[in-house]
Amino acid sequence: MKFSANLGFLWADRSLPSAIHAAKTAGFDAVECHWPYDVPDVEVRDALQETGLPMLGLNTRRGNVEDGDNGLAALPGRCAEARAAIDEALAYAIAVNAANVHVMAGFASGGAAEDVFVENLRYACAEAKSHGITILIEPLNSYDAPGYFLRTTDQALRIIDMVGSANLKLMFDCYHVQLVEGDLSNRIRRLLPRIGHIQFASVPDRGPPDHGEVRYTHLFNLIAELGYAAPLGAEYKPVDDTESTLGWLADIKREL
Structure with a gap:
């Protein structure tokens, strides 16, 4: 079983290149991030090469965060901004050899939002195809992101x-998925x-996976049994420094 450190939350107090090195030292097999655009791609690429860690993915920009944006791709009337964000994300992904780009939908609802989301995703997929990049979409729970367009796995499918x-x-x-739909194993x-x-x-509480209502040793064993071999992304919020929350990683690697 392999694990990826999501550097949007883990080692968020460090520069992105420094966080990549920290993930390597901690024993992660890959990294991923949220919005790396303030860091020159060459610095990230160098850190990845130095550590040997692959970059699994990154997100499209959220838009104008001060105005409440959390993605652009499902917002009617903002197609040009959405596609510019897609272009930017793909260019960065190509530069650092990232496997995936998560296209963020944003706060929207209704048929017009669905139509524009579909068209922007078709654009993203067409632009990404020749580079071997996968486009991802992610349902977000309504507690943390009320009003987000993509809410359930059925809607995403x-x-x-x-x-x-x-x-x-x-x-x-x-x-x-657990917060909205449950039944993770099935x-x-x-x-x-x-x-x-x-x-x-x-x-x-979105903390490390060593407590709470989901028994991750069971879930990780199931995922492995089903033949899924890609690194699983640790996207949790440390309550203290990241190193102090990593006991689960050694425990799980020992148990699996």
Whole structure:
């Protein structure tokens, strides 16, 4: 079983290149991030080469965060901004050899939002295809992101089917799915062929996966038994310095 450190939360007090080195020292097999755009891609690429860690993925920009944006791709009337964010994310992903780009939908609802989301995803998939990059979409729970367009795995699968591109996959975040839908084991069994990346955190506090209502040793064993071999993304919020929260990593690697 392999694990990826999500550097949007882990070692967030460090520069991105320094966080990549910290993830290597801690024993992670890969890294991923949220919005790396303030860091020159060459610095990230150098850190990845120095550590030998792959960059699994990054997100499109949220938009104008001060005005409440949390993604642009499902917002009617903002297609040009959404596609500029997609272009930017793909360019950065190409530069650092990232495998995936998560296209963030944003706060929206209704048929017009669905239509523009589908069209922007078709654009993203077409632009990403020749570079071997997978486009991901992720349902977010309504407690942390009330009003976010993409809310459930069923909705995400319907969107994926509408787009009709082989390089569009589901980002299955166990934390978000458990809060909204539950039944993680059966959902993973059913959805695994459609999943491009799996993330995790404790539920309900989004801390490290060593407490809460989800027994991750069971879930990780199931994922391995089903033949999923890609690194699983640790996207949790440390309550203290990141190193003090990493006991779960050694424990799980010892148990699995």
